[in-house]
Amino acid sequence: MQITLISKELSQTRSDLSAVEAYPFGELVDIIKDVGFECSRCTRCCTRDYNDHVFLLENDVERIEMVDSSKITPAPYFDYCDNKGNFYVQGYALTYKDDGTCAFLGEDDLCAIYTQRPAICSIYPYMLNREPNSRGKLLWRYVAGLNEHGYYHCEMTEKDAMQIAKDVLEYETGFLQHRIDFLTTLLSYFRENKLKPSQRQYERQMKKYNSGKEIVVNVYHCGQFHTHHLAYKN
Numbered sequence: 001m002q003i004t005l006i007s008k009e010l011s012q013t014r015s016d017l018s019a020v021e022a023y024p025f026g027e028l029v030d031i032i033k034d035v036g037f038e039c040s041r042c043t044r045c046c047t048r049d050y051n052d053h054v055f056l057l058e059n060d061v062e063r064i065e066m067v068d069s070s071k072i073t074p075a076p077y078f079d080y081c082d083n084k085g086n087f088y089v090q091g092y093a094l095t096y097k098d099d100g101t102c103a104f105l106g107e108d109d110l111c112a113i114y115t116q117r118p119a120i121c122s123i124y125p126y127m128l129n130r131e132p133n134s135r136g137k138l139l140w141r142y143v144a145g146l147n148e149h150g151y152y153h154c155e156m157t158e159k160d161a162m163q164i165a166k167d168v169l170e171y172e173t174g175f176l177q178h179r180i181d182f183l184t185t186l187l188s189y190f191r192e193n194k195l196k197p198s199q200r201q202y203e204r205q206m207k208k209y210n211s212g213k214e215i216v217v218n219v220y221h222c223g224q225f226h227t228h229h230l231a232y233k234n
């Protein structure tokens with residue numbers, strides 16, 4: 001695997017960011033009003049089975065660290081592995097309890113950090129799907145699927161829909177800018193240290209990790225990599 005792979009991904013992410021920034025605001029507001037999601041408090045969206053993991057933007061990490069830093073972990077699905085066997089991932093995520101529910105889901109089935117919850121939780125389920133349709137436009141995805149949980153097509157005021165649209169664009173651009181910063185830093189780091197991405201090492205180290213052995217994961221946060229030694233927990 002060549003270092004140009006990272007450059008290609010960086011250039012694609014920059015295009016994605018431009019596309020999100022160009023998304024017509026009024027159209028976004030109309031889609032949000034049409035989706036009209038309302039939470040039914042079933043808590044399914046706060047489980048690993050439903051949403052895999054809760055990725056944290058840097059502001060989320062700073063805020064949640066003040067509450068309980070033990071519930072923050074390197075995000076899964078490491079992005080790259082270098083030829084020496086060290087992984088790199090773009091940020092942190094929340095941990096889950098043994099039953100697969102979010103570490104912050106209380107026994108009363110309410111979010112214990114509701115006012116400080118991660119940005120992704122506050123815009124859920126309004127996330128942009130960055131795959132273009134046949135006309136090259138960005139599409140929406142219904143993360144949890146229509147009628148699978150919560151209520152859809154509920155009444156929503158223009159003001160509320162506009163606020164959600166603003167929050168969604170802020171989240172999506174924040175996420176993409178973070179990925180651009182991560183890839184730019186990774187590229188410089190690889191060049192300075194004469195490293196290159198290695199798929200073979202990636203697979204070898206994942207096998208090691210899945211068999212319970214410790215691996216090294218460098219997590220991008222606030223402009224630099226933070227090294228963690230991780231052992232797989234089932």
Ligand code: SF4
Binds near residue numbers: 045054
């Ligand atoms: S932080 Fe709160 S809203 Fe977000 S997944 Fe966890 S319990 Fe649910």
